[in-house]
Amino acid sequence: MAATPADASSSSSEAVVGGEKSNKMITLISSDGESFEATEEAAKMSVTIKHMIEDGCADDGIPLPNVPAKILSMVIEYCNKHAADADDTNKHVADPADADEDDDNNNNNASAGEKEDLKSFDASLVAVDQATLFDIILAANFLSIKGLLDLACQKVADDIKDKSVEEVREIFKIENDFTKEEEEAVRKENAWAFNE
Amino acid sequence: MEEACEIARLPEELVSAALARTSPRDACRAAAVSPAFRAAADSDAVWACFLPPGALPPLADGDLAAPAPPSSKKELFLRLSAGPALLQDRLVSVWLDRETGAKCYMLSARNLFIVWGDTPQYWTWIPLEDSRFSEGAQLMHVCWFE
Numbered sequence: 048m049a050a051t052p053a054d055a056s057s058s059s060s061e062a063v064v065g066g067e068k069s070n071k072m073i074t075l076i077s078s079d080g081e082s083f084e085a086t087e088e089a090a091k092m093s094v095t096i097k098h099m100i101e102d103g104c105a106d107d108g109i110p111l112p113n114v115p116a117k118i119l120s121m122v123i124e125y126c127n128k129h130a131a132d133a134d135d136t137n138k139h140v141a142d143p144a145d146a147d148e149d150d151d152n153n154n155n156n157a158s159a160g161e162k163e164d165l166k167s168f169d170a171s172l173v174a175v176d177q178a179t180l181f182d183i184i185l186a187a188n189f190l191s192i193k194g195l196l197d198l199a200c201q202k203v204a205d206d207i208k209d210k211s212v213e214e215v216r217e218i219f220k221i222e223n224d225f226t227k228e229e230e231e232a233v234r235k236e237n238a239w240a241f242n243e
Numbered sequence: 244m245e246e247a248c249e250i251a252r253l254p255e256e257l258v259s260a261a262l263a264r265t266s267p268r269d270a271c272r273a274a275a276v277s278p279a280f281r282a283a284a285d286s287d288a289v290w291a292c293f294l295p296p297g298a299l300p301p302l303a304d305g306d307l308a309a310p311a312p313p314s315s316k317k318e319l320f321l322r323l324s325a326g327p328a329l330l331q332d333r334l335v336s337v338w339l340d341r342e343t344g345a346k347c348y349m350l351s352a353r354n355l356f357i358v359w360g361d362t363p364q365y366w367t368w369i370p371l372e373d374s375r376f377s378e379g380a381q382l383m384h385v386c387w388f389e
Contacts, residue, residue, distance in 0.1 A: 177249040184257055200257070203250075204264035212275045220248040221277050233275045239341070240271035 073100065074108035075123065077116040082108065088134070089126040094191035113189045118182045125172060125195050132165050173202040177219070251279070258283035263292040267320065267341060290316035293344045294323075299337065303329040320344070329375050336375050351376035 073090040075083045090109075091097040099105050111119060173180060180199060187196035207215055216223060225233070234241060250258065262270050262284050270293070273284040283289070294316060307328055313319040320339065322328075327336035327349055334354040338347050352368075357380060359365040364384055371379045 178247075181249050181252055184253060188257060196260070200261040201264050203261035207261065207273065208265050208269050210269075210272075212272055215273065215276050215280075219250045220246050221250065221280065222248065224277055225275075229278075230275060233281060237271035237274055240268045 073105055075119060076108050076110045077114055077119040078112050079116050081116040081119070083116075083119055083123055085123045085126060086130070089123065089130040092126040092130055092192055092194070093122075094193075096190060111190070114186045115182070118179070118186050121172060121179075121183060122186055122190065122192065122195065125169075126192065128165060128168055129194060132161065169198050173199055255279070255283045255286070256288060259286045259288040263289045267293050267324075267344060285315070285317055287316040290320050294320055295339070295344065295346050299323075301331045302337075303331050303333055327375060333377065351378075352380040353378065355380075 071087045072084045073087050073096070075085060075090065075096070077083065087100065091100065096105070096109060099109055114122070173183070175183075180202060184196065184199045184203070187199060206218060210218070215221065223230070258280065262273055265273070270284045270289050274281040276284075307313070307319075307322060313322055323337075324339040324341040324344075327338045327347075329336050334351040336349045336351075339345065340347055353376070357366060360380060365382070365386070367381050367383055368378050369381050371377065
């Protein structure tokens, strides 16, 4: 009896596939003193937090003095979504005995749909003002969450690509503290990049 | 009210992490934005991402080391993308595409398998003055075109 895609995703957090996944909740405390709960699985997407859990430092909650509440809630949202996705992938891969072709197709379609959802979730997570985006980068770096750091850095890269020097300064409000001579020298050194 | 420059809050390594995801052209332009951007844009962290992964095949003596070996990954990239460098066997030259960092190869005629290539009625080998390769193949006579 094939599970529907909806069932598959809602039950993924309880499914135990292969290795053990505890449903233990971890408390994370933002720099401004707010407490957030996350599953251990989601929290461990942060290598920093993973090490603290493994070192037994997590029992009374983990204080994160570098991460304000607004950013921490976004980070946790990211971890929840991506931990669930990793779980789903494992779940689909772990059913090779399923000989029913129809079921496989359903699973593949669910996977493709979920990948699209994840992509659009990721895109909207980083479609924020610069202050927030850089806070996310700093938090992802501090917490060692590679996927989130890559995502946020790529967003900054996309804002820089194909822009002129003046446009980059404008977008990021960067003051040009080169002297005239210094700027000329840099432009000359990199002349090929300025020819179209 | 003046808007703050938020990107100034990022340490150089994180600005480099973002620039590494653009392109060689963008990274060279970024160097002209400000001194801080220049430091991030010229860093090895960025140019290591534009260079091909893994080591390059060994180059013919002196081809890249003159007048001095490259002092940074950016310099290495720019030298490799400036023109072909002969490999040690002197039959292949390699360079990088400046826009994408892709490896490009040129093969000397001697490295190709030319049917009847050693038969003087059909092909002769001539010295090349203006090439990195020492000789080329000149077609003398066609008897069969497929």
